Amino acid sequence: MGLTSGSLLIVMVAAAICWIALTVVLWPRLVRRRRSRARTQDGIGRFAARLAGRVALLIGSQALVLAAFLVWLNSYFSFYDSWSELLGNSAPVVAVAPKPTPPDLHILGKLPPAGRPLRQLPNPVVFYGFGLGPGPGVGGLAPHPSGHTGHRLIRLPGAAVYGEIARVQIKGLRTGLAADTAYIYLPPQYFRRAYAHQRFPVVETLTGYPGGARSIIERLGLPETSEKLVAEQHARPAIYVMMNVSPVFPRDTECTNVPAGPQVLTFFAVDVPLAIERTFRVATSRAGWGTLGYSTGGLCAAKLAMIYPYTFSAAVSIAGYYYADRDDTTGNLYGSSQAYRNENDLFWRLMHLPIPPISILVTSSKIGESTYPGTLRFLRLIRPPMRGYSLILPVGGHNFGVWREELPQTLEWLTTRLGSEGSASGTSSPGSHQAGAMA
Amino acid sequence: MGLTSPALIAVLAVLAGLLLIGALSFWHVLARPGVAPVLGRIAVVCAMDILVAAVVLAIANDSGGFYASWSELLGTEHVSGRVVALHAGPGSVDTGRWKGHDGQLTITSRLPVNGPGRSQAQGGKLLAVTMTGPVSGLTASGYVYVPEQVSRASRRHTALPVIVVVSDRLAGSSAVTFARQIAETAALQIAAGQLRPVLIAMLPPAIAPGAGRGCLDVPGGPQVATFFTTDLPQLIRSAFRASANPVLWAVAGDSSAAYCALQLALANSQVYSVAAAPPGYYTPPPIPRNQGTTQLLRDQDNLIYVLRHLPIQPVSVLFTGREAAAVPVLELARTPMRVAITRGTGGQWPPAQVLDWIGRLLGTEP
Numbered sequence: 164m165g166l167t168s169g170s171l172l173i174v175m176v177a178a179a180i181c182w183i184a185l186t187v188v189l190w191p192r193l194v195r196r197r198r199s200r201a202r203t204q205d206g207i208g209r210f211a212a213r214l215a216g217r218v219a220l221l222i223g224s225q226a227l228v229l230a231a232f233l234v235w236l237n238s239y240f241s242f243y244d245s246w247s248e249l250l251g252n253s254a255p256v257v258a259v260a261p262k263p264t265p266p267d268l269h270i271l272g273k274l275p276p277a278g279r280p281l282r283q284l285p286n287p288v289v290f291y292g293f294g295l296g297p298g299p300g301v302g303g304l305a306p307h308p309s310g311h312t313g314h315r316l317i318r319l320p321g322a323a324v325y326g327e328i329a330r331v332q333i334k335g336l337r338t339g340l341a342a343d344t345a346y347i348y349l350p351p352q353y354f355r356r357a358y359a360h361q362r363f364p365v366v367e368t369l370t371g372y373p374g375g376a377r378s379i380i381e382r383l384g385l386p387e388t389s390e391k392l393v394a395e396q397h398a399r400p401a402i403y404v405m406m407n408v409s410p411v412f413p414r415d416t417e418c419t420n421v422p423a424g425p426q427v428l429t430f431f432a433v434d435v436p437l438a439i440e441r442t443f444r445v446a447t448s449r450a451g452w453g454t455l456g457y458s459t460g461g462l463c464a465a466k467l468a469m470i471y472p473y474t475f476s477a478a479v480s481i482a483g484y485y486y487a488d489r490d491d492t493t494g495n496l497y498g499s500s501q502a503y504r505n506e507n508d509l510f511w512r513l514m515h516l517p518i519p520p521i522s523i524l525v526t527s528s529k530i531g532e533s534t535y536p537g538t539l540r541f542l543r544l545i546r547p548p549m550r551g552y553s554l555i556l557p558v559g560g561h562n563f564g565v566w567r568e569e570l571p572q573t574l575e576w577l578t579t580r581l582g583s584e585g586s587a588s589g590t591s592s593p594g595s596h597q598a599g600a601m602a
Numbered sequence: 603m604g605l606t607s608p609a610l611i612a613v614l615a616v617l618a619g620l621l622l623i624g625a626l627s628f629w630h631v632l633a634r635p636g637v638a639p640v641l642g643r644i645a646v647v648c649a650m651d652i653l654v655a656a657v658v659l660a661i662a663n664d665s666g667g668f669y670a671s672w673s674e675l676l677g678t679e680h681v682s683g684r685v686v687a688l689h690a691g692p693g694s695v696d697t698g699r700w701k702g703h704d705g706q707l708t709i710t711s712r713l714p715v716n717g718p719g720r721s722q723a724q725g726g727k728l729l730a731v732t733m734t735g736p737v738s739g740l741t742a743s744g745y746v747y748v749p750e751q752v753s754r755a756s757r758r759h760t761a762l763p764v765i766v767v768v769s770d771r772l773a774g775s776s777a778v779t780f781a782r783q784i785a786e787t788a789a790l791q792i793a794a795g796q797l798r799p800v801l802i803a804m805l806p807p808a809i810a811p812g813a814g815r816g817c818l819d820v821p822g823g824p825q826v827a828t829f830f831t832t833d834l835p836q837l838i839r840s841a842f843r844a845s846a847n848p849v850l851w852a853v854a855g856d857s858s859a860a861y862c863a864l865q866l867a868l869a870n871s872q873v874y875s876v877a878a879a880p881p882g883y884y885t886p887p888p889i890p891r892n893q894g895t896t897q898l899l900r901d902q903d904n905l906i907y908v909l910r911h912l913p914i915q916p917v918s919v920l921f922t923g924r925e926a927a928a929v930p931v932l933e934l935a936r937t938p939m940r941v942a943i944t945r946g947t948g949g950q951w952p953p954a955q956v957l958d959w960i961g962r963l964l965g966t967e968p
């Protein structure tokens with residue numbers, strides 16, 4: 164039974180109700196009998212048994228009710244998508260068992276002549292399913308987990324009207340990591356003839372920790388908001404690659420190249436862009452690539468753009484923090500090296516390393532957001548050529564409700580900064596003149 | 603009472619505790635037969651369950667800082683803010699797009715390269731350059747060989763492949779001699795049609811004090827790998843018509859920079875897909891001040907570790923020299939990596955063979 168399946172929740176709720184009914188039925192049996200004799204050893208034993216029975220009934224029902232609550236909350240916020248994620252026994256990700264294939268060895272002189280056909284690298288994007296429309300509410304048909312797998316994007320009828328969401332696995336050819344459940348939102352414009360020669364800007368979108376990529380669609384409503392803003396001409400169409408912030412979930416890697424461990428930063432900064440550029444009609448220069456994330460994803464978005472400014476030109480950190488310390492879920496991220504830890508500390512980078520040429524928007528709130536002091540400190544440290552922007556709410560917590568409120572402004576900010584490549588004959592895009600100037 | 607106030611949790615916990623004690627001690631009251639006691643039991647059990655769940659959720663909300671207030675939890679509050687630019691005032695107009703902060707590539711002198719035969723101008727140019735990397739902040743002096751064919755109209759729109767040559771001999775007073783030697787070898791081969799026109803960037807490996815010759819990002823020290831993999835391609839591309847495609851970028855090192863060249867290709871195949879170096883140099887040369895490194899970081903810099911534990915990169919590696927020293931790599935290399943060996947170069951660099959081999963591999967996907 165899947166962790167986020169409706170049947171599990173039904174079973175849990177039914178169990179809790181049954182237990183409550185059992186408590187009500189068994190209640191009278193746990194009462195002292197009138198005829199019980201005076202305080203004998205036996206009587207004390209019975210008293211203890213009765214008390215234990217009462218406590219067991221009450222605590223049991225509390226445990227079941229709480230468990231049902233947690234299952235519901237987990238599926239609502241998509242913290243953990245499966246039991247293996249929760250329990251941490253998913254397949255090892257850096258699986259590179261040496262194969263005994265002989266190396267492709269040429270002694271010079273026997274080299275094949277130049278100009279022979281290229282040998283293709285394996286396809287890094289595997290499609291698992293396709294859905295129409297920007298979200299479950301619009302256009303219907305959510306991507307199905309057990310749907311079609313293949314290496315090619317299937318264009319659904321109506322894609323040019325609603326857009327499409329593809330459920331994919333993105334394999335990192337250079338790091339060996341993989342984003343197993345990622346979603347790619349392709350705006351309706353991607354399928355329109357007027358944009359057939361335009362390479363679209365891409366936003367790498369990362370969840371918080373813990374969180375499944377599904378929550379970006381369902382809780383944050385990113386594709387929906389994007390579609391609405393594009394229709395209102397407040398934002399430009401872009402492709403959103405939505406991923407779990409940790410490809411080695413349940414370990415929380417904070418987008419770090421862990422020494423002698425998973426190279427998560429390289430995965431997001433090198434592997435994912437190469438995979439997406441290979442598969443979709445997307446921009447290939449830094450001007451067309453941006454990052455967006457909330458919470459831990461916010462740290463990652465800022466870190467990716469700051470360390471790889473020639474891959475990403477703009478970043479949005481929603482309620483993010485800027486330095487990750489060691490905790491239960493991270494393990495040893497920095498190889499016990501203070502110096503390497505510093506290099507992963509964005510405050511330290513701003514103070515000690517050259518400032519990268521990127522634009523960054525950070526959001527937080529004055530009341531209810533523990534990231535506020537860090538955000539202010541980060542903003543104070545930004546100097547040209549880096550551009551800082553802030554969106555500070557007077558009050559707001561660390562939750563999807565607040566981030567939804569902030570999303571329209573951040574998407575507007577981000578997509579007007581990202582350039583597409585190629586010629587767009589469509590005039591519906593408010594920034595198409597910029598795209599023309601770019602090309 | 604605020605959603606995140608400790609008082610809320612305390613009150614809920616006390617209520618739950620009182621209810622539990624009350625239920626346990628007045629159990630018999632609700633045990634009587636009849637409708638009212640049954641309803642009472644249901645009410646007590648449900649109330650207790652809800653109170654306990656509320657305590658747990660309030661504690662979780664408090665520690666996670668999810669919802670700041672009741673109105674936010676219930677979704678009745680809508681606050682809004684505006685995006686504010688940090689740097690106001692003149693000179694901070696955001697063009698929306700940075701056309702690349704290119705750093706600095708300054709050409710300090712231009713030397714002609716002898717071409718074969720009659721005309722000296724046929725060989726192309728050797729430029730002495732100083733480069734400052736915008737991301738690493740490092741400054742390096744080196745040479746760039748620009749082939750003659752670049753200026754021809756027919757080739758004006760073709761992006762050239764790039765070979766980055768790294769050697770200690772490119773530092774110091776004899777650097778120009780060595781650079782000229784490489785440039786002339788290349789010019790000769792290009793003129794003979796053995797090598798396609800190619801840009802050659804020549805740099806010493808130790809571009810920063812305290813960095814050693816390993817071309818690594820030293821924790822807490824100079825970020826040399828960042829210079830070679832992020833800054834250098836950007837600088838070369840901004841100044842010359844160089845390709846952005848990794849299959850057209852190669853790196854070659856002699857014995858002083860063998861580790862550097864192998865390391866750059868094996869760890870950054872998205873930048874360099876071809877490497878040539880003498881075999882046997884698989885651990886980084888010692889760094890004078892390596893206070894920042896630990897065993898884990900050193901493991902990661904060991905190329906044998908990289909080959910054994912990280913995915914094999916799509917690179918082509920040419921070993922120039924003793925086959926025995928290449929055995930550790932030959933045993934671990936597998937597709938998509940390609941390994942080749944050329945014997946008998948005897949440590950001389952650059953053998954025309956190396957350029958020839960690189961030239962033939964450039965543009966093919968491993």
